[in-house]
Amino acid sequence: MAEIKIDRKKPVWPWILLILVVLGIIAYLVYDSPERDDHIDDIDDDVTNEHVIDSDGGQSGTTGAYSAGTAYDQYTAFEGSIRDSTRIAIDSSYTKKAYYNLSKAVAKKADEHNVEESQALIDLRNFSMLITKVSSPLSSAESAKNFKTASDKVAKVLEDIQIKSYPELQSQIADLKQVTSEMDGYISMDKQQDNITQFLQKSRDVLKAMNK
Structure with a gap:
């Protein structure tokens, strides 16, 4: 009789293990990337992960209290943070x-011109107390109310600076x-993107004129 040759199937588990390892590496690269960290660094309610320009021209961490630096340094930081208008209010x-x-x-800028102290000015110095719960979606009325308040104070x-x-x-x-x-503090921000964008841009233009 002729001998029947039976091929043994190779085990599948090494391939499964290899796929899991590759997926693990991809997940690590995606979820641990600096870009992702930069994108979510200020999702928390407080601004403990925010960065502002300091007096040496570098960046320093802040907990929401007023920081050092010239008005022009602060203006430059603001101007750079509104360059992508498609993301404002979204x-x-x-x-x-x-x-x-x-x-x-x-x-x-108010301090440089010795503007009289007001509650609005105090609130701007303590931004983390001025705007609360901003981690909620901008489609919520609560966020719209908070940012409306901030806009009024700005x-x-x-x-006050202009008058003086x-x-x-x-x-x-x-x-x-x-x-x-x-x-409107009762309409979600994503539905009034144009107004909010205009507000930020006009604020930029005013500050720019004050820095000339």
């Missing part, structure tokens, strides 16, 4: 950082206040 992390840098820039302090030192900027401040008045 990306909570991006929007929060923009408002954070704006608040610091305005407060620093406009108030900028007007920049009479020629009266019309620009009026335009800024008009945009601010059109923001």
Whole structure:
């Protein structure tokens, strides 16, 4: 009789193990990447992971208290944080950082001109206390209310600076206040992206004019 040759099947588990190892490496690279860390670094309610420009031109961590640095340094940080207008009022992390840098820039400019202390100015110095629960989606009314409050205070302090030192900027401040008045604290931010973007851009223009 002819001998029947039977081939043994090779075990499958080494291939399964190899696939799991590869998937593990991919997951590590994706979820531990610096880009991801940068994207979520300020999702928390407080701004403990935020960074602002310090007096040496570098970056230093902050817990929400007012930081050192010139008004121009703070303005530069703010300007850089609103370059991607498509993310304003859509990306909570991006929007929060923009408002954070704006608040610091305005407060620093007020201090440079010895503007009289007001509750609005105090609140801008303590941004983490001004805006709470910003980790909630920008589609929520709560976030809209918080950012509306912050916008009103920014406009108030900028007007105080303008009245004291920049009479020629009266019309620009009026335009800024008009945009601010059109923001609604009861409508989700993602539904009023244009107004919020205009507010941030007009605030930038006012600060730029004040830095000339």
